[in-house]
Amino acid sequence: MSTSRRALLGAAVSGAAGTATGLLAAAPAHAASWQQKWAPTAAGDGLGAFETVEDDRADSHPAGHPHIYATGDNWRFTMHTVDRDTSTDRQRQEVTGLRTGGSYLKWTQGQTWRITYSMYIPSSLKATTTFTHIMQMKQPGNGTSPIVVQSLRRVNGVQTIELNLPVAGVLVGRTGLDPLHDRWTDVDFQIKVGDGTAGSVRWILKSGSTTVIDKSRTGVDTFLADRVRPKWGIYRSLGDTSGSLQDTYLLLTDLRGYQLV
Template identity: 85%
Template sequence: MSTSRRALLGAALGGAATAAVGLPAQPAAAASWQLVWSPSASDDGLGAFETVEDDRADSHPAGQPHIHATGDNWRFNMHTADRDTSTDRQRQEVTGLRNGSGSDYLKWTEGQTWRVTYSMYIPSSLKATTTFTHIMQMKQPGTGTSPIVVQSLRRVNGVQTIELKLAIDDILVGRTDLAPLHDTWTDVDFQIKVGDGTAGSVRWILKSGSTTVIDKSLTGVDTFLADRVRPKWGIYRSLGDTSGSLQDTYLLLTNLHGYRLS
């Protein structure tokens, strides 16, 4: 090989080596949802939750337990006779995500992103009202604390709807007709980044079978008060309804899963 060809080959190899050294590092693995909570109604019962708020005022002993596991579902019964400790409203709810049979529960803290998925059955007897009827809440734990996010059944101009609102600033995330979701199973996918001021975000998806009923999200919103965020499920409704919609009813939940983004 001639001297000139050796020089050219050396230069080429040197260039390749230099290029190899300069290759960018492999990107870090993308964040992904990690399943951290997957209770079974038949196996875990009410032990799936941090707390159970079943007739806190002992207003209707004959109806107890209002909240219980039945087969693969959690059932929340509400009677017109039921009263909460504030007697202008009714409440049968569970809170939090308990991990196992001990005292461990999952804490949703500022800066974290969480997701819960589940299926709910809303019978036609569980109607939207002119005042609040919440079937899921995100709250700061503690007596008297305000809700952060609410999934509610609300009458709007006489029409029954289901909606998601950011309660801190009274921001509507999304709303859709409730009637098509009565007496059938609806899949819920709720995601929240816990953030103060404008650091939070939410996404709310409802599906009926293979059909996406609604898929709405908001970023740059307030989803934190103090301490932590704790989810609640069940029926929490005002007795101030003016539409005549309050009656004995129930709510079923199943296939509850909790994910943390990591």
């Protein structure tokens, strides 16, 4: 990542930390601030940055292995049209969790977390009429519903990127995908883990110095049970009717994790 883009991400974290501190300034004993808890590098940590790696779980395309790997400063998620997940109506190449040494970070009820990173979405990774998720938040375990999804979705034929809270039934925000194709986009995502109406989220996308979208929702459900665990990669349905599925990839870099403490 360029120095200017690193500076933008750093400024975003510092600015939001100040906002959070201001909101809680009335508490005399402690002013909350963002504390960095996770700062892996692709070159240094590789796939060891994550709790688990879900690379072609069904072994559907051995010739394409590895589909997920570190390359230079980036993590790459490659998807071929022949790839199949264990549920054969969909495709999945994802990583989960925030590993730190021999352990991993656990996001539990009442905590507030923040993830910043940059993603490169090539024009070959298109929005679809059915689901194409490039980030999820879930309770660990098979068959659990997604709590948060960042998705590429066609709406009335238009390619968009959106953030949804499926458990809460809330669309947080949506913006056009075309201007973000073939360039780096900075992501700043915050979540307060809360059951019922105790949760909140904020979703910011920046392209260079331009804020593409900045949306927040409070009073929403962001918890099922146990803990919340982030996932990144490409997870998409084969049911698309727009002809948008093709060989593609996603790049991530400069992943950072912060807790409000």
